[in-house]
Amino acid sequence: MWLLPFLIVISAVALSIPLSRYLAWIMDGAFRAPRALQWFERRLDSGPQDWKQYTIALLVFNAALFVYGFLVLALQPVMPLNPLGRGMLAPTTIFHSVISFMTNTDVQHYAGDQHLSIFSQLFFAIPNLFLSAAVGLCALTAIIRSLRGEETIGNFFVDMWRVLIYTFLPIVLVAGIFFLQQGMPMTYQTAVEVAPLETGAMDATDKGEPRIQQIAVGPLAAFVPIKMLGTNGGGFYGMNSAHPLENPSAWTNVLTTLLMMLFPMALVLMYGRMLGRLRHAVVIYCVMFTVLVALIGWSIYWDTLRPNSGLTSRAAAEFEIPSAQAPGGRYVLAIPAVAGLPVDQKLGNLEGKELRFGTSAGATFAAITTTFTCGAVNCELDSLNPLAALSPFVGMWLNCIYGGKGVGMINLLVFLIIGIFVTGQMVGRSPEYLARKVGAREMKLAMLALLVHPIMILGPSGLFAATPWGMEAVSNPGAHGLSQIVFQFSSSSANNGAAFNGLNVTYGFNANPSPAPSARQWDIAGGLVMLFARYIPIVAPMALAAGLGRKKRSPVTMGTLRDDTPTFGFLLLGTILIIGALLFLPVAALGPLAEHLGPIPFGG
Amino acid sequence: MSLMVWLPALFLLGLVGMALCLAFVSACDKI
Numbered sequence: 001m002w003l004l005p006f007l008i009v010i011s012a013v014a015l016s017i018p019l020s021r022y023l024a025w026i027m028d029g030a031f032r033a034p035r036a037l038q039w040f041e042r043r044l045d046s047g048p049q050d051w052k053q054y055t056i057a058l059l060v061f062n063a064a065l066f067v068y069g070f071l072v073l074a075l076q077p078v079m080p081l082n083p084l085g086r087g088m089l090a091p092t093t094i095f096h097s098v099i100s101f102m103t104n105t106d107v108q109h110y111a112g113d114q115h116l117s118i119f120s121q122l123f124f125a126i127p128n129l130f131l132s133a134a135v136g137l138c139a140l141t142a143i144i145r146s147l148r149g150e151e152t153i154g155n156f157f158v159d160m161w162r163v164l165i166y167t168f169l170p171i172v173l174v175a176g177i178f179f180l181q182q183g184m185p186m187t188y189q190t191a192v193e194v195a196p197l198e199t200g201a202m203d204a205t206d207k208g209e210p211r212i213q214q215i216a217v218g219p220l221a222a223f224v225p226i227k228m229l230g231t232n233g234g235g236f237y238g239m240n241s242a243h244p245l246e247n248p249s250a251w252t253n254v255l256t257t258l259l260m261m262l263f264p265m266a267l268v269l270m271y272g273r274m275l276g277r278l279r280h281a282v283v284i285y286c287v288m289f290t291v292l293v294a295l296i297g298w299s300i301y302w303d304t305l306r307p308n309s310g311l312t313s314r315a316a317a318e319f320e321i322p323s324a325q326a327p328g329g330r331y332v333l334a335i336p337a338v339a340g341l342p343v344d345q346k347l348g349n350l351e352g353k354e355l356r357f358g359t360s361a362g363a364t365f366a367a368i369t370t371t372f373t374c375g376a377v378n379c380e381l382d383s384l385n386p387l388a389a390l391s392p393f394v395g396m397w398l399n400c401i402y403g404g405k406g407v408g409m410i411n412l413l414v415f416l417i418i419g420i421f422v423t424g425q426m427v428g429r430s431p432e433y434l435a436r437k438v439g440a441r442e443m444k445l446a447m448l449a450l451l452v453h454p455i456m457i458l459g460p461s462g463l464f465a466a467t468p469w470g471m472e473a474v475s476n477p478g479a480h481g482l483s484q485i486v487f488q489f490s491s492s493s494a495n496n497g498a499a500f501n502g503l504n505v506t507y508g509f510n511a512n513p514s515p516a517p518s519a520r521q522w523d524i525a526g527g528l529v530m531l532f533a534r535y536i537p538i539v540a541p542m543a544l545a546a547g548l549g550r551k552k553r554s555p556v557t558m559g560t561l562r563d564d565t566p567t568f569g570f571l572l573l574g575t576i577l578i579i580g581a582l583l584f585l586p587v588a589a590l591g592p593l594a595e596h597l598g599p600i601p602f603g604g
Numbered sequence: 605m606s607l608m609v610w611l612p613a614l615f616l617l618g619l620v621g622m623a624l625c626l627a628f629v630s631a632c633d634k635i
Contacts, residue, residue, distance in 0.1 A: 052629060052633055055629050056626065056629060059622060059625050059626050059629065060626075062622065063619065063622040066618050066619070066622060067615075067619075070615055070618065074611060088607070090605055090610075091605055091607065091610035091611045091613075091614050092605070092610065092614060094611075094614070095614035095615075095617065095618060098618065099618060099621075441635050444635050445632060445635060448632075507605075510605055510607065520605075524614075524617070527617075527618070528617075528621060531618075531621045531622070531625070532621070532624075532625070535622075535625040535628070536625070536628060539625065539628050539629055539632055540628075540632055542632075543629075543632035543633060543635070
């Protein structure tokens with residue numbers, strides 16, 4: 001049970017160290033590429049950029065991605081590689097999906113295998129998986145150069161090229177070949193037909209003949225490696241990594257988990273290497289590692305080592321459900337089967353789990369995918385025990401425990417600046433980071449970057465929870481329903497992409513006669529949340545780093561707060577936990593905690 | 605959903621969102 005998470009975490013740590021060295025080498029421009037590749041690099045190099053030019057290039061590039069993605073999806077019905085004749089998605093779903101993939105979030109209000117053609121998977125989804133992932137890494141590199149005091153911080157397009165060609169592509173190729181060997185499909189076919197083992201299992205045709213089963217396939221071995229390496233998480237199938245063709249074996253499960261951890265972990269060390277402050281980065285790495293291990297341990301303890309509370313601890317035949325419509329404010333729900341079910345629960349909560357990966361694989365993956373803002377899932381997050389579900393929530397709320405590629409470290413930098421500022425105020429010294437004074441401007445920008453995230457989660461969650469938009473979408477009443485709403489906006493704001501499921505938000509094709517009642521509102525609100533929660537926390541820290549880097553270095557004295565000691569690590573950890581608790585403990589109390597402590601199972 | 609209304613409206617909404625982010629760059633520069 002503990003062997004799987006232990007092996008995954010230790011392997012990720014071991015691989016992140018050499019990878020960080022390689023990344024620093026590439027991003028510092030020390031790598032001499034072959035001539036043909038240098039030629040492309042020179043064509044892309046529009047000259048050195050200051051922070052503002054770099055940031056504008058980044059945003060304009062993303063705006064171009066929006067236009068491109070919108071066109072590809074809007075033209076899906078008339079494009080080739082569409083043998084099953086997939087129609088046009090609803091305009092709001094196109095809006096949501098394009099922003100979702102462009103911002104590296106990959107929340108899906110559709111099922112890839114049912115709603116996208118092979119053309120859309122190849123020319124919309126896969127390019128976005130590469131490009132959106134590279135953007136965060138470039139932003140972090142630019143921030144590091146600013147903090148080094150460089151006036152010009154490289155060129156955005158050259159950095160994108162380096163990330164894509166010299167880092168992503170080789171790893172994706174190797175992983176793709178391994179996945180092929182493990183049984184992952186790689187084909188332009190849309191579906192294969194198979195005869196079920198049990199004749200008639202798929203029902204009968206109009207002529208009374210046994211129906212043949214159609215299994216959707218496609219270029220999965222090209223899709224899945226970058227889906228995981230780029231911490232994208234959007235699934236080829238609606239079931240994501242729980243699907244036997246998207247995650248065929250225990251080995252692919254281990255490798256996909258490792259892939260999503262690699263870059264975020266290595267980038268923390270790259271930060272230290274490029275700044276020449278490796279010890280400082282190691283302290284940050286250890287703080288993140290401590291929280292990561294705690295989150296994995298928490299979710300395994302409350303899910304794999306505990307029975308499904310709906311079946312045991314609340315085992316009763318009748319439940320009183322609060323309801324405004326019922327006389328007396330409550331109605332009695334009889335579930336006689338629950339109390340008497342002969343379920344052996346010694347292996348923990350097995351509801352919604354893929355047992356072919358092992359009993360703890362679901363809980364481990366759930367904690368990691370949300371901490372690293374990947375969002376792929378190999379189990380049903382909605383079926384986690386309430387307290388176990390707190391782990392994915394916390395990962396997304398803090399959004400700085402390794403986090404997504406580059407952006408996780410950028411978010412950590414915001415916490416770090418705030419921690420240093422508060423400490424400076426407490427001891428009566430001017431706060432300093434990297435020997436430069438942290439002033440009012442830096443704090444204003446840090447607060448802007450910090451507060452966007454909770455505002456984008458709590459504001460829309462409150463709005464949807466208080467209106468029919470949310471109440472029509474949730475599949476459970478009470479605390480669990482609130483968790484479903486909050487999870488959706490947490491996942492969108494953290495650019496994570498994981499889904500709690502059970503939330504009815506799909507419009508699907510525009511011709512769909514019975515879409516989810518509030519699908520339009522969910523699509524538009526989710527799209528805007530992803531957009532602002534992606535770019536504001538990138539732009540503000542870039543401005544912060546540029547301003548800080550321009551300041552004169554202060555001499556290091558006995559009173560200088562050292563940033564490479566365990567004390568600093570505790571300071572950083574305390575800052576993250578206190579700010580995180582202040583922002584999100586109330587909503588945690590109303591959601592997962594209330595569900596755990598409440599008298600009714602299934603989130604009643 | 606009427607494609608003639610919703611498609612251009614949401615396309616514009618996305619571009620306006622990106623434009624706001626670009627304006628935010630200038631705002632940050634002035635802080």
